[in-house]
Amino acid sequence: MFLFFWPALLALIPLSISVSPGVKVKLTQKGLEYGRQLGMASVQQKLKTLKVPDISGAEKVNPIGKVHYTLSNMKIMDVGLPQSEVDLVPGTGFRLAIGNAFISMNGNWKVKYLRLMKDHGSFDLTVKGLTITTSIAINSDETGRPTVSNLNCAATVGSASIKFHGGASWLYNLFNKFIDKGLRKALQQQICPLVADAVSDMNPKLKTLNVLAKVDQYAEIEYSMVSSPAVSTSSVDLSLKGEFYNIAKHQEPPFSPSAFALPPEVNDMLYIGVSSFTANSAAFVYSKAGVLSLYITDDMIPQGSPIRLNTRTFGAFVPQIAKQFPGLLMKLLVKTVKNPVITFEPNNVTIQTSGAVTAYAIQPNATLTPLFVLNLDSSVSARVFVSGMSLAGAVTLNKMDLTLGTSYVGEFQVRSLDNIFQMVLKLVVIPKLNAKLAKGYPLPTLGKMKLVNTQLQVLKDYMLIGTDVQFMG
Template sequence: MLLHAWLLLVALTTLTSGINPGVKVKLTQKGLDYGREIGIASIQKKLKTIKLPDVSGSQKVNPIGKVSYSFTNMHITNAGLPQSAVSLVPGAGIRLSIGNAYMSLNGNWRVKYLKIIKDSGSFDLSVSGLSITTTIAVNSDETGRPTVTGNNCAASVGDVSIKFHGGASWLYNLFKSFIAKALRSALEKQICPLVADAISDANPYLKTLNVLAKVDEYAEIQYSMVSSPVISASSVDAGLKGEFYNVGKHQEPPFTPAVFTMPSQSSNMLYIGLSSYTPNSAGFVYTTAGALSLYITDDMIPASSPLRLNTQTFGTFIPQIAKQFPGLMMKLLVKAGKSPVITFESNNATIKASGTVTAYAIQANGTLSPLFVLNMDGSVSAQVFVSGSRLAGSISLNELNLTLGTSYVGDFQVKSLDRIFQMVLKVVILPKLNAHLAKGYPLPTIGKMKLVNTQLQILKDYMLIGTDVQFSG
């Protein structure tokens, strides 16, 4: 899995333009340390793939003269990275430091001297005190997704010890210092390219960032990048667009994100702040798409309810309906007039909405005869929660105010209809909305990223999600 788990967290922080974000992300030191644990295991695996070239040559040795030698079939048998640390370098990136690493390898040796005498055997080489440092730079590609590269890598080998097997023991000392120096150089040259490869191997995973995430047939949410990350000594802070769009049509809402400030918390690996701009852009999308309208018929009312959608029931409150349209079923059209507005206060999310209710009598031939139009204003409370990697919720009615817009049956007291429309809201409209809200919409994630130990707070103007993460696959 290479370094991708750690770098995928960092990926959420690579941004490119200059508008206020609708969503903010904070990656803490705890998050970096989690990624380091996975990344170190991946680098260790990568180092075991080192392939050292055969080494051959000749050396003049007194008193026997020129001795030809070769060291072949060298391969790594073990590698360990017991000490490592990751830190943030303001303005540069993320520094990975590895110390007191060790490696071991074995191979074959062969010598020829006095033109006719040959000797051979095997050897084991142990490397200790290996150190590696590199800086990981985070950028964005043409799609707005993050890419990572390793820069300024340095690797040095501490001690090298060799144990020869087979052959004449007096030959060993001739080559110990030479082969140790040659293999030290060969190792140091290969380590940094392998570390750079391990970092680059994360890029295919980074391409799975849900920059444009489908919500349903009406909406998708964009998590494109809006500014460069701000790297401090303790966290990486960045912003994502966090805006809903109509599927296939990117129409900006008539409002912009307000500035909000994330708190300096660090007990979780990752913090995601979602401003009221994000759900308000969703309201704009669904209103523009005409999705916030619903025809209500009598078969949608529970059979146990004494209130029915027919002219007999409504005639009890508006006698002229029963007189003009006796014995007919009715249909209601509930339609949003403008986009709902959500506000966040401490521990409270409130949605204010307005619209119209048009009542029709259904004639025997199916023709709809309009009876009246009511203006409707109300508010609901929202309960918000994280479900998997999605933000979900439910709503409950706070208040409902009805006023008469147009009447086709003469004047009547709108107040007398409150009971009916309270019932319609509670047993038909709110359950349908809650069923949709329970599905939630996707949070910014990459690959098989799982949110764990998640907490959600509603604060002034935004929601704060604190979470740890796990990666699999």
């Protein structure tokens, strides 16, 4: 599975368009080593599919004369790959080298000599000193997904040793002398095509990269590549678009990603940097979709709360409400009026919102009578964490500021309503928001990829996720 894992994390090789990334990915040497370990099992299985052709010929053997021989029905029994290494090739991809490998097989033999003399039996054969070196290039297709291709391959077979069952001792000299060379040549001709097939077999798996990941009925995230990978001798740095879009219509926000660089971390296999641009593009999409609004009614307030959404409660602070609309339930509409602004500072994520709260009295015939409109500026802090293959969060209220926008019941002191609206935000609005945030937003992933031992830290203008990786199945 090496050829699956390594290009999988390079699944972020972009189309040549000049766009600043919202998300960056770094594959470290530790990740490369994990890929090598997985890859040996994949290469081993591929080599077990070698088809060894029958070998026949005729040679003169003293003092017997000409001997006609055939080795047939040769089957691979075992493949050993005790030594292997993988290296990055700056600007290209990577190189896989396998050394001191062996292949064990068995088959049947028969000979004919002196016209009428025949003999036959079985044999066990071990091919030793097998080496394979291959270079693999990584490119991207028209969808922004990666493709891999074999650049060059070299394979050599050191020697073959045969143990015969049945027959005379002179057979050893015949087979060791003449067949060893032919067998090695037959194997060498097949190994590199099998390696090329193994590389090509990865492309369907690489197409599982979630270049466009659906979030919900409103939004999706694009993870297409925006520049070529920066391959060094120790890591691969990749750039992804990392932008939320409205599913119905892709519209660019009125802001662009700011440059950021991942630190030279080496402890984990994989690092993912998610910029504040990505978070703010989500806020832009949901704000444009008109879904950052919420109607609040009294039945949404916990039963034990002394504060109710009715004209009696509000009349205690704004007497004219109780006088003009006695004994009525109320409804509140809370909505944003500007795109929320999300900022990342070390160990701190803050969301600033500018909104409006419209209060209505619910008439006996269910019509709504507006009472007042308040301007609501609020700040919340977010705790962000990785849940499965998603980035999730939860917010808490920092502060809020109320000012009067419009009153339909005369002048009143807005500050007297602070406690009511703090309660509404904490008991209704924020729990609703947290329920949404808890569902998470998909990270870039490939196939049955799993993050392990994940850590997240908030830095200036981006979040850094450090993680190990497992591929399941």
